[in-house]
Amino acid sequence: MADYILEEKDSFTVLGIGTELKSNYTDYAGINKEKADFWSSVKEDGRLDTLRGLAANDYIFAVNEAVNNKMMHYAGVMTEASLPEATRVIQFPKGEYLVVKGEAKTAEELSNTLTGIAFGQVLPEAKHIAYVGGPNTTVEMGERNGFIYGELWIPVVRK
Template sequence: MADYTLEEKDGFTVLGIGTELKSDYTDYAGINKEKADFWHAVKEDGRLDALKAIATNDSIFVVNEAVNNKMMHYAGVMTEESLPEASRVIQFPKGEYVVVKGEANTDEELSNKLTGIAFGEVLPEANNVAYVGGPNAAVVMGQRNGLVYGEMWIPVVRK
């Protein structure tokens, strides 16, 4: 099983700019293409830079959340401010989180890698906790030794 930790986190809020993912939830290639297209757009048109400018730290949150039976995907930051182009204030609950750490060559590769490990390996094999929905996020924390590093945060409950 992949390495992970359980961490208690205070509730927190992420301001996000998002898109609805239209691919079937089992169509990983389609979902990954939609996510890649979205990230390319928010980097190119300056929306990601606008979010970074009002962030309280350097972390970028790659958030997935089901909202009104739609699969939503967001670029977000922790902030107390708002932006006209922001589409959602995402509330993360206080409680236990499965945390998976990792490194990759790019933000996108890190997010995909951590999501795959967390949902494909850790959660199916974790006997003591369960993911019951709510927002989850790959948190891109920075760069070191030429690689992007970060963590996947998934809120869980004890079984």
């Protein structure tokens, strides 16, 4: 099984600018393209830099959340501030989180790799925990030796 830890986290808030993902939830190639296009857009038009200016730390959050039966994806930062262009204030609950750590050459590769490990290996094989919904996020934490490193945080419950 892939390396992971379970970690207790306090509740936290991420301010996000988002997009609805239109691909079928099993169409990973389509979803990944939509996410890549979205990230390219928020970087190019300055929205990500605006969010970064409000951040409580240097972390960049790539959040996935089902809202009103829509699959949403957000670029966000941890902050208590607000912003007119923000799409959503995303509340992460206090509780236990599955944490998968890794590094990759790009933020997109990091997110895709960690998501694949968590949802493709850890959660199907872990008999003592379950993901029951709610927002989950890849957290881009920094760079070292030419690689972006970070974690995937998924709220879980004990079975």
